[in-house]
Amino acid sequence: MALQQSLRHLDTAFQNFFKQPKTGFPRFKSKKRNKNSYSTLCINENITLSNGYLRLPKIGQIRLKQHRSVPDEYRLKSVTVSQTPSGKYYASILFEYEDQVQEKELQKFLGLDFSMHELYRDSNGKEPAYPGYYRNVEKKLAREQRKLSRMQKGSNNRNKQRLKVAKLHEKVSNQRKDFLHKQSRQI
Structure with a gap:
């Protein structure tokens, strides 16, 4: 299959x-x-x-x-x-699944606009501070990637180091997703 x-x-x-x-x-x-x-x-x-x-x-x-x-x-x-x-x-x-979507009458409206300094600005004047997750981990990530680049391709140590770098990237990605989900839930 x-x-x-x-x-x-x-x-x-x-x-x-x-x-x-x-x-x-x-x-x-x-x-x-x-x-x-x-x-x-x-x-x-x-x-x-x-x-x-x-x-x-x-x-x-x-x-x-x-x-x-x-x-x-x-x-x-x-x-x-x-x-x-x-x-x-x-x-x-x-x-x-078979299901009909019920239409809802809208009572409140909120406008969102892209912001250069932060993530967005809404029509109520809120501008959430975008935490720089990547910037916080940048030095650690650079150090780990330098270690990785010096290792011999195909070695077990290189594979272990590759996992370390991948986990750092994954952590940053998860933090970003978590922040965005929480913001969308608040909206």
Whole structure:
């Protein structure tokens, strides 16, 4: 199923290339520098999600941290398992459901505008201070990347150092995402 899914992705990429003028030619996916992920479709209940476990074909049962409960009327469509550069695995699970979106009457309006100094400025005059997460870690990151650049390619020490650098980048990325989610929730 995973090999068939990769061929489907390639087919979609070529169809988009020939149909849409702005879409470029499908990129070569390197064995060394690629996004480690694979997708599989749910056919004949080969993927199940129950009791904190995800059952995948060929792999078997995997314990997972489930972020929200899934209603019974939702139908599982596919799963994409991906690995981050720091070595963590994530499963993105796609569900299908039939539901009508109710229209709401809007009472309050808020205008947002891009701000050069901060993240944005809203119509109430609020301007949240954007914490410079990358700037705080910049010196540490530069030191760790210097160490990495001096190591011999293919060595275990280089791989350990690569993980250190990847974890620093991931931390900054997570801090930024957390800040943006909290801001959007406040709005």
